[in-house]
Amino acid sequence: MESSLGGAEGKAWGVFQRTFHQVQFLLDHNRLLIKEINVNQESQIPESLSRNVMLIKELNYNIKRVVELYAGLPTSFIRSFSNLPSQVTAATGTYPAEQGLKRARST
Secondary structure, eight states, X not given: OHHHHHHHHHHHHHHHHHHHHHHHHHHHHHHHHHHHXXXXXXXXXXXXXXXXXXXXXXXXXXXXXXXXXXXHHHHXXXXXXXXXXXXXXXXXXXXXXXXXXXXXOOO
């Protein structure tokens, strides 16, 4: 069971790393967008101010993507463990292999 768990842990870690890399990329890009928006706002040039509309839409979309990526982490984490041979059963909260190992109480 330990080797299965190690594989699942590795898979879960990979999911977290990929997600956090995507989030970091979006946040870094957002930082650049915000800088450009600020420069355009300070310039008061009509074309630059018009461009800000597009930049703000892109910024909002990126923020939405970051929220979606974070929201999807629990599901991705659970999926990474879904291939384990022993799954916790919802009814008993135990692993199927443990159900047969319970000792009967002596009376």
